[in-house]
Amino acid sequence: AQSVTQLGSHVSVSEGALVLLRCNYSSSVPPYLFWYVQYPNQGLQLLLKYTSAATLVKGINGFEAEFKKSETSFHLTKPSAHMSDAAEYFCAVSISGKLIFGTGTRLQVFP
């Protein structure tokens, strides 16, 4: 069965530092993968998605993710963290149209 695993429920970085949020997928077929962000008391907002067109996917707010089949990974990165990036981030895989989410990673950004 297809699924995603997010390593690290909490990640803390200093403002200006690299952000790396990890996501590994399990799938026997090429997956459709998503990263969503959830700000406090808000719904989910799409950051980016992988649909096999390109392995390096650029999203909103300076985030990007690279699909690596050999590592079954789809890690989310941002070169320089901003205070406004503090939120919860969810990796998800699409199965028959419905989204199966990882457990989420809460990102804290310190000044």
Next chain:
Amino acid sequence: GAGVSQSPSNKVTEKGKDVELRCDPISGHTALYWYRQSLGQGLEFLIYFQGNSAPDKSGLPSDRFSAERTGGSVSTLTIQRTQQEDSAVYLCASSPRMGTGGVEQFFGPGTRLTVL
């Protein structure tokens, strides 16, 4: 344009009561989804609609949960005889079409349900 809206934003109810949660999808979106977000279970799929029909109800946790969609637009999620474990944030999402792959789902702000 207007996004997905949900009402109420917060609902507090007593154990055993029935509740109805409403979702207004983005105009023209044919697919509608319900998810539940709770501390213990994370984000879980509940049900989706394509038009007014629900091809996949596999995520509904018990027969106390039901959902309907009328006119291919508004959807209502009903929980009968609520239990404390039903306390969660219920999220609705819609998409322009039902796809097997990379179709973006647009999420509403959610309804926070608290069962006392």
